[in-house]
Amino acid sequence: MSSRSSARLGRSIALHLLLTPLALIWLFPLWMMVVFSTMPDNGIFSPGIELLPHGNFIDNFNNLQRDTNFVGAIGISVSVAVTYTILSVLLTSMAGWALARYQFFGKGVVVAIILGTITLPYAVVLIPQFIMVARDFKLANTWVALIVP
Structure with a gap:
């Protein structure tokens, strides 16, 4: 050896x-x-x-x-997670492709806004987002409230 x-x-x-x-x-x-x-x-x-x-x-x-009704709750969780993942991958890949491929007025501002929202801790956004979704949009206790924000 x-x-x-x-x-x-x-x-x-x-x-x-x-x-x-x-x-x-x-x-x-x-x-x-x-x-x-x-x-x-x-x-x-x-x-x-x-x-x-x-x-x-x-x-x-x-x-x-x-x-x-544990099995039903797991089914809802899996459905929401799969839907959210598919929509996230689809929308973010399209946005990333458009931002990388095309030159347009305000592209730097759009990229800065996206990066700015990524760097914010979720705890900062949590309460205003909850108020907006539950009270303003009246989406409390719906699947849409779990998927869209």
Whole structure:
């Protein structure tokens, strides 16, 4: 084995030894969600920590569906996310292509406005946007209010 390949192997082992515990730390909360989803209601807040799932997942899921219509809510979330993604990709790619391809009066101002709105934190826009959508446009509790802003 050459010194170059042994150095590469050593770096690879060191990298895996460093990243494996980090991956386990990242995966632990996800694993605990699976474990908690199989526990009865009173077991989640018990003082001991259980690390292995129980056999109540189907019962818990049926109770969740009966109480909250969870599958319907997931369906709405997926529908809104897919619609928003398709519209965003379509509109932003068309705008980007037009701004890159054509020279027109005020192009610099349009680009500056777009970049200015991107740099604003969403918390600055959240309350005025909510007031505008809910009160002015009367779109509260509609899919349009989730997709358009």
